[in-house]
Amino acid sequence: MRKYHLVRRSNPRMTTTILLYINGLLLSLLVGAILLYALDIDPFEYYGKMFTMGLIGNKYGFKTIEGLLKVFVPLLITSVALSISFKMRFWNIGGEGEFLVGAICASIIAFNSTGMPNVVTIVLMCLAAMLSSGIIGVAIAALKVKFNTNETLMTLMLNYIMLYVIRYIGETKADWNFFLRADSERPKFGTFPDSAIMGGIQIGKFKLLWAVIIAIVLTAIVYVYLKYTKRGYEINVVGDSSATAKYAGMNVGRIVLRTMFLSSALIGLAAALTVSSAGTISDTITNDVGWTGIIVAWLGKLSIPAVFIISILISILQYGCQAAATSYPAIDSNFADLMQGIILVFALIADFEANFKLVETAEAIQRRKERKQKRIERKQTVTGKAEKTAEATKEGTTNE
């Protein structure tokens, strides 16, 4: 007989949820500290290095911030884009593949843009990337809508097909291949002409790239779109129950196609901004944002403001581990991935605590009451007996 069963809480409280999440984060840092300690590394020192990213007392601190933002921008946009499709319960795990499609198409324009005005080139790059990634997304969505093909597995295959496409481009010397440097014997990706490189606002020594501003504005727009527009509302309804959406007269197929176009196009845009900021393309240009974005979207519970904050935290974690790796040879930047995994596990547990509670089953309550009753009865009989024996001994002593 089961003693307890799980009950979904009707309205989990916001503050409790946040506290549970923070608790989970602290616990995962504790686990990380134990791992570090096992390697004879002072966890406080390591975490100190990691979270400050070597900023303190560093003349070139502005470089650190610039580097951090380069990690942050693609991660933020990708996570936001993935959140949109996850809200619709469309498991687009093809962030990596869509990102690479966008990056390749943006680079085609970039490598052929010598002499074009900077703004025009970058706008064209963004449009090309958004369109190409968007079309891939729509194709997958169309198969899902028409034939109910499993989208998780389709997008997963896409990731690997695109990975080999970019490797092929990067490792094949040929006349047609304008991606590579002409002057290098070994195949090597070239750098973009100046016309395709992202500019920014100069603040002292620090350069705030336009990409950062675009990413933040975009996040705000997506937030408004999801929260205050009819189309955004439709996404939520389809996600909750596509049957309800159909009954309410919504064209579910069209909503899925439209939303997947939006989601993949945003990932394409992230790719265009990334290659333009980096000034080149490579087979590691994605920096795993397609995968990390899924974790970020989930940690942020698909809420755009939360995704924004989590993206910052994860970027600091990743960039900080890279920075700390220089002073700790025993740990490389993979420690960030290890921590991400641990954090997500604790976050999932926190999420569970916030949404479910253990309740005793009716039978268990009944049985406990019965047992209590019995115990009281037994006690009474025992005390009864004890009194009797006590009286008996008393009598015995008086008799003597």
Place this chain on the structure above:
Amino acid sequence: MNNVVEVFELFLFNIIVYNIPLLYGTTGEIMIEKSGSLNLGVEGTMAIGAVAGFLFGARFDSLLVACIVSFIAAGIVGLVFSFLTVTLQANQNVTGLTITTFGVAFYYFIGNAVSNGEKGWPKFSGTQLDAQSQALNIPGLSSIPFVGKALFSHGILVYVGVLIAILMWLYFNKTVPGLKMRSIGENPAAADSLGINVTAYKYIHIIVGSGIMGLGGLYMALNMGGTFEGSNCWINGYGWIAIALVIFANWSPAKALLGTLLFGFFNTLRVQNAALAYAFPNVLGWLTKIPSHFFSALPFIITLIVLILSSMTSKGRSGEPQAIGRSYYREDR
């Protein structure tokens, strides 16, 4: 002529020796998917099984210890996956991807820690562990021309992998627990109403399936000579190919055997296209013109096509479990 036969024999041999890990990964994943869960953590599970199994195997200098430890270590990963997805109702895609991220990072973390430690990374060649994982060379059978070397001169883990696939096929199709497990994958609520303990079944099959993947990881570690490289994970994407192969094999362990051979064929073609083109210049000379990347991507391309085609045709013959990827929460029934 003799050279041609050698190339051919080596080609067949390599199809098996380099691709058996795919069979382990695939059969493990089939077991998990058939019980209704989609575990995208194959790569990470194999990585953890590999590194744990190899290190303990080297420490105790025994293949048996290596196998047991890799099975247990990967099984613990499966336990975490089932605790999160079955008990805590977490999303399976996210949990699986996290396991992959974590597992691969764990491989690097442990690898770096041991390499930088006092004793350094354990030696493999010349140890008992090395000797025990060497080819068995079954007398008589292994000298059959053409196929003898390919079929009968492997290490014990190759045969264990094939045996697991056959036993799993029997378990699925000929036993009552296998039938019950498949019913959970199709419709957990119906299975529950028949008194099948859905939670226990899911836990057991996820843990055993993950354990099998772990053995595949160990195989890869031993096959790579057990040297840790800081830049490349032993598993090297095989976990993802295994997930693709599950679809290609239509969720059947028997077809997984054939699928492994086919995917292995492309994989071997990628590595050996130059040798083949050299041995048969007239017939296979064109092989060198095909970029190796195409062969690498081919398993994924084929799987994508199979996935789309099978969804277009009737759903009836597909082996895809209907309840795959969804958590089962009794009170939502």
